Amino acid sequence: MLIVHKYGGTSVGDLERIENVARRVAAARAEGKDLVVVVSAMSGETNKLIEYAHHFAQTPSRREMDILLSSGERVTASLLAIALQEMGYPAVAMTGRQAGIRTDDTHMFARIEEINTEAMRRHIDAGEIIVVAGFQGIDQQGNVTTLGRGGSDLSAVAIAGALGADACEIYSDVDGIYTTDPRIEPQARKLERISYDEMLELASLGAKVLQSRSVELAKKMGVTIVARSSFSDAEGTIITEEVEGMEAVLVSGIALDKNQARVSLRDVVDRPGVAAEIFNQLAADQINVDMIIQNASTDGTTHLGFTVPQSEIEQAKKSIAAFEEEIGGMDFDEQIAKVSVVGVGMKSHSGVAATAFTAMADNSINIEMIATSEIKVSMVIDEKFGELAVRVLHEAYALDR
Amino acid sequence: MLIVHKYGGTSVGDLERIENVARRVAAARAEGKDLVVVVSAMSGETNKLIEYAHHFAQTPSRREMDILLSSGERVTASLLAIALQEMGYPAVAMTGRQAGIRTDDTHMFARIEEINTEAMRRHIDAGEIIVVAGFQGIDQQGNVTTLGRGGSDLSAVAIAGALGADACEIYSDVDGIYTTDPRIEPQARKLERISYDEMLELASLGAKVLQSRSVELAKKMGVTIVARSSFSDAEGTIITEEVEGMEAVLVSGIALDKNQARVSLRDVVDRPGVAAEIFNQLAADQINVDMIIQNASTDGTTHLGFTVPQSEIEQAKKSIAAFEEEIGGMDFDEQIAKVSVVGVGMKSHSGVAATAFTAMADNSINIEMIATSEIKVSMVIDEKFGELAVRVLHEAYALDR
Numbered sequence: 005m006l007i008v009h010k011y012g013g014t015s016v017g018d019l020e021r022i023e024n025v026a027r028r029v030a031a032a033r034a035e036g037k038d039l040v041v042v043v044s045a046m047s048g049e050t051n052k053l054i055e056y057a058h059h060f061a062q063t064p065s066r067r068e069m070d071i072l073l074s075s076g077e078r079v080t081a082s083l084l085a086i087a088l089q090e091m092g093y094p095a096v097a098m099t100g101r102q103a104g105i106r107t108d109d110t111h112m113f114a115r116i117e118e119i120n121t122e123a124m125r126r127h128i129d130a131g132e133i134i135v136v137a138g139f140q141g142i143d144q145q146g147n148v149t150t151l152g153r154g155g156s157d158l159s160a161v162a163i164a165g166a167l168g169a170d171a172c173e174i175y176s177d178v179d180g181i182y183t184t185d186p187r188i189e190p191q192a193r194k195l196e197r198i199s200y201d202e203m204l205e206l207a208s209l210g211a212k213v214l215q216s217r218s219v220e221l222a223k224k225m226g227v228t229i230v231a232r233s234s235f236s237d238a239e240g241t242i243i244t245e246e247v248e249g250m251e252a253v254l255v256s257g258i259a260l261d262k263n264q265a266r267v268s269l270r271d272v273v274d275r276p277g278v279a280a281e282i283f284n285q286l287a288a289d290q291i292n293v294d295m296i297i298q299n300a301s302t303d304g305t306t307h308l309g310f311t312v313p314q315s316e317i318e319q320a321k322k323s324i325a326a327f328e329e330e331i332g333g334m335d336f337d338e339q340i341a342k343v344s345v346v347g348v349g350m351k352s353h354s355g356v357a358a359t360a361f362t363a364m365a366d367n368s369i370n371i372e373m374i375a376t377s378e379i380k381v382s383m384v385i386d387e388k389f390g391e392l393a394v395r396v397l398h399e400a401y402a403l404d405r
Numbered sequence: 406m407l408i409v410h411k412y413g414g415t416s417v418g419d420l421e422r423i424e425n426v427a428r429r430v431a432a433a434r435a436e437g438k439d440l441v442v443v444v445s446a447m448s449g450e451t452n453k454l455i456e457y458a459h460h461f462a463q464t465p466s467r468r469e470m471d472i473l474l475s476s477g478e479r480v481t482a483s484l485l486a487i488a489l490q491e492m493g494y495p496a497v498a499m500t501g502r503q504a505g506i507r508t509d510d511t512h513m514f515a516r517i518e519e520i521n522t523e524a525m526r527r528h529i530d531a532g533e534i535i536v537v538a539g540f541q542g543i544d545q546q547g548n549v550t551t552l553g554r555g556g557s558d559l560s561a562v563a564i565a566g567a568l569g570a571d572a573c574e575i576y577s578d579v580d581g582i583y584t585t586d587p588r589i590e591p592q593a594r595k596l597e598r599i600s601y602d603e604m605l606e607l608a609s610l611g612a613k614v615l616q617s618r619s620v621e622l623a624k625k626m627g628v629t630i631v632a633r634s635s636f637s638d639a640e641g642t643i644i645t646e647e648v649e650g651m652e653a654v655l656v657s658g659i660a661l662d663k664n665q666a667r668v669s670l671r672d673v674v675d676r677p678g679v680a681a682e683i684f685n686q687l688a689a690d691q692i693n694v695d696m697i698i699q700n701a702s703t704d705g706t707t708h709l710g711f712t713v714p715q716s717e718i719e720q721a722k723k724s725i726a727a728f729e730e731e732i733g734g735m736d737f738d739e740q741i742a743k744v745s746v747v748g749v750g751m752k753s754h755s756g757v758a759a760t761a762f763t764a765m766a767d768n769s770i771n772i773e774m775i776a777t778s779e780i781k782v783s784m785v786i787d788e789k790f791g792e793l794a795v796r797v798l799h800e801a802y803a804l805d806r
Contacts, residue, residue, distance in 0.1 A: 019460045026461075056484055059420045060427075061491040068490070068498045071538075072483035075476035082473035083457055089469070090462040097469045101502075102547060123547075137472075146503060146524075 006038040006128070008172040010138065010160035013047035015175050015234035016080045022046075025234060026087035028175075029133060033093055038128050040167065042138040042160040043084055045076025066111035070140075070150045073112075074100070077137035077156065085135040095133040098123070100148075103134070105141035105159065107149045114149035116141060116158065116221075119166035128167075136163065154215035161218050165225030172222065172229050173240070178213055179233035180241035181206065183403040184258040188391045191404035195256055196239070199246040202256050203229075205346040205380045219243065246348055254349035254356060255401040260394050261342040264294060264311040266372065266384055267320060271305040271332025278330055279308060289323045291316045295342070295375040295382060305332060309373055311384060314338050340372065341390030344382040345397055357381045363400035369393055407439040407529070409573040411539065411561035414448035416576050416635035417481045423447075426635060427488035429576075430534060434494055439529050441568065443539040443561040444485055446477025467512035471541075471551045474513075475501065478538035478557065486536040496534040499524070501549075504535070506542035506560065508550045515550035517542060517559065517622075520567035529568075537564065555616035562619050566626030573623065573630050574641070579614055580634035581642035582607065584804040585659040589795045592805035596657055597640075600647040603657050606747040606781045620644065647749055655750035655757060656802040661795050662743040665695060665712040667773065667785055668721060672706040672733020679731055680709060690724045692717045696743070696776040696783060706733060710774055712785060715739050741773065742791030745783040746798055758782045764801035770794055 009029060016022050029041055053072050057064040081097040088095035104120030127134050138156025143149050151158050157174055164172035179194065181203065186192040198206075200223035207216045213231050222229050222243065232240030272278060279298065286293055297309040312320045317336060324334060350356045357374075360381050364371055369392065373384035385393055398404065410430060417423050430442055454473050458465040482498040489496035505521030528535050539557025544550050552559050558575055565573035580595065582604065587593040599607075601624035608617045614632050623630050623644065633641030673679055680699065687694055698710040713721045718739060725735060751757045758775075761782050765772055770793065774785035786794055799805065 019457060023461070053480065056420060056480070057487055060424070060484060060488040064487040065490050068483040068486045071479050071498050071500060072487075075479045078472050078476045079454065079457070082469040083461060085469045086458055086465040086473075087461040089466050097472050099472060099549065102549075148500065148503075 005036070006040070006167060006169045007032060008040045008042065008160050008164040008167070008169045010042040010156060010172065010174045011044065011234055012156065012174075012176045013044040013050070014177045016043055016045075016084070017047040019083070021234075022080065022083050023087055025175075026084060026091060028234060029084075029088060030091050030093055033133060040124065040128070040134045040136060040163055040169070041084065042136045042156055042163060043077060043080040044138055044156040046080055049076040049079070067147060070111045070148045073150050074137070074140040074148050077139050081135045081137040085133075088133055088135070093133055094131055095135060096127050097135045097137070098127075099137050100140035100159065101142045103136045103163065105162070107141040107143055107151070109143040109145065109147065109149065111147070112150055113152040114141060114143065116151065116162045119162055121166050124163070124167065152217075154218060157215060157218035158221060161222045161225065161227050161229065164227045165221070169227070172227050173232055174214065174218075174229055175232050175234035176213060177233060177235060178231075179236050179238040180231050181213060181243070181257070183256065184394050184398050185260065188260065188394045189258075189398045191398060193404055194238075195241050197242045197244060198256050199348050200243060201246070201379055202346050202348055203243045205344070205377070206257050206259050214243070254353055255345055255347035255403065257346050258394050258397045258401075258403065259344045259346060260390050261344070262387060262390055263314050264340060264342050264384070265314045265317040265320075265336060265338040266309065266311050266340045267317075267324070267334070267336055269308040269324070269331050269334050272308050273330040274304050274306045278327075282308070282324065282327055285323050285326060286312075286320065289319055291320050291323060295373060295384065297373050297375060311340070311342065311373070339387040340384050341387045341393070342382055342384050343390060343393040343397065344380055345401070346380045348379050350379050350381070359400055360397060363396045364393065367392065367396050369396070406437070407441070407568060407570045408433060409441045409443060409561050409565040409568070409570045411443040411557060411573065411575045412445065412635055413557065413575075413577045414445040414451070415578045417444055417446075417485070418448040420484070422635075423481065423484050424488055426576075427485060427492060429635060430485075430489060431492050431494055434534060441525065441529070441535045441537060441564055441570070442485065443537045443557055443564060444478060444481040445539055445557040447481055450477040450480070468548060471512050471549045474551050475538070475541040475549050478540050482536045482538040486534075489534055489536070494534055495532055496536060497528050498536045498538070499528075500538050501541035501560065502543045504537045504564065506563070508542040508544055508552070510544040510546065510548065510550065512548070513551055514553040515542060515544065517552065517563045520563055522567050525564070525568065555619060558616060558619035559622060562623045562626065562628050562630065565628045566622070570628070573628050574633055575615065575619075575630055576633050576635035577614060578634060578636060579632075580637050580639040581632050582614060582644070582658070584657065585795050585799050586661060589661065589792045590659075590799045592799060594805055595639075596642045598643045598645060599657050600749050601644060602647070602780055603747050603749055604644045606745070606778070607658050607660055615644070655754055656746055656748035656804065658747050659795050659798045659802075659804070660745045660747060661791050662745070663788060663791055664715050665741060665743050665785070666715045666718040666721075666737060666739040667710065667712050667741045668718075668725070668735070668737055670709040670725070670732050670735050673709050674731040675705050675707045679728075683709070683725065683728055686724050686727060687713075687721065690720055692721050692724060696774060696785065698774050698776060712741070712743065712774070740788040741785050742788045742794070743783055743785050744791060744794040744798065745781055746802070747781050749780050751780050751782070760801055761798060764797045765794065768793065768797050770797070
């Protein structure tokens, strides 16, 4: 059995924690597993290096940043390999390049294009535990590249896929995926399993355990992820394809996002292409538009509503100003919360959305916007009701059971 | 004109100092020079990483140590390149691998076997300043290797040689090579030029500006080194082949080494091979024997004297104990100093050694051991006279003029 482990920055945050990780890896090894371990930089290291670079330049060149930033993971990988060797396990550290990770040349946000597993295979066949510096690779020209935030997860999933590993266990300081944030709803329950699609919705809605990119890649490559804690022996949550048993689950989680702002454009001239122009402009100005709602036209004008990250609202106002003549009126609201119900069961069950709306109404929470996907219902409400809405919905879908 | 600059750990010790280095490089560039800059890790970084590794293992595996230790230079190289770019200079950071540095596979003490200058040439032709992470390369299999202490000097000299650079300027916190240590003899004078051979003798005698390996390589490749300070604009010392003008110089420097201990073996059985056995044993026990003196045999026994580093004297005693039966008596003295007179002029001038002995006698300094080479006279004396001997010899050879 071949398993990929991935340990994030907090899990390898200091020398004692690296030793703790070595013990976990050794325990898995003792069970007879072949192991590839992917590690992040010690927490704080990457930010320290970014600060160093910003001492010299506001926007340092990305090519050089990649040489800089890739150094942190190399430190952790070699230290962990040394720790394992000292415990009597044959182990070998590999940089992204040595592990055969080839990316495109988009520095700081590179995409993995190919993994040449030859060298890793050789070490596995020799009975060695491989410790790979995550987050990095090289491009076709041999330049060092990094994969962006969450890049070590990506490295781990891609390696697991390329090697056909039985699972990719991603260790962090939380022990799995919960039905909702336990700090908001103490009844929140850890999920045993969740589908890629549900995880994708939850990730895009702010669940911080896994980033969307890694889940997408896992889905594409068919890699089973297990989200676990490096600080406990709890079982964790399995992220995998939808399976029969999962269909019974109607709703798997409730997510809350308080970092959005709402933009409402009233009486927009209803001629073809106006909406496209507006959203093209927002995209050109690098604003991440999330929910988009357009009401059916009535009197030759229409209403357009959407949400953007709060940090981008000022830029959004400027972008929209160019369309003043086509827009009757606009208002902006930063005091909003987006609460979402996620579950694959929605695909085959009607009434899931109705349950949400009823629960909100029963608690006098006004819904300002609604957007749905196949497996998600998102609602924009007044920010002050955010936590209440989470608890109400958690209860309405009986997620604590 | 193509110049290689090399900046040591102290010169890039913090962000302000890296900025200072950037200004120096920019100034050289403004003079129209093509530049390759080789950098060490920020001072303290390499030691910090070594400490990290020793947290896990007393003798961490060298292959993993190399991945670990090579990270420090990458940080400095990328930061310096970023600083140069911000000042408006086209610059590019390169790791040892990217600079084409191929070594043998002796981890932590690798030797440079070959430099593929293709990539560097391309960047130079494109008008870019290259900043290379020193101290590192890769072996034939693509493993990361490091070159040992002083490795960045080696990188710089090797690159200068491979590119046929006009000079290799090595920057540190001292501004050149002095006739002797200015802290001992305030009249010490900075040398304008010194030959490779003289520099080699001085380096092996404890002058800390340049390590022997780099000077040897420079001699072999015909690279002119300039030893300069990164903290001043002083001219520095040129290390080069002996030239006509240099022959006039009889003695170029006086060196003092107080870290040696003397071993005297009396009445050693004078049969062939005894000395060989003793020194083979010392070598097997990894003791660095320096001066070796053997008196002509008189009564069927002989006297053997040699020096070893003080830190190895205890082990030396153990190693010699095995020969108890062949040795009449032994004594050890850690309170010694080795003072040496170095100069290419000795080759063609007699009387240099006599001047030294006379100066010592005039000052009642007893000489315990003498060893000479073509361009050096070394004397072992009582440790307490070390500094006095330096001043006396400096005066005797009129080195202040």
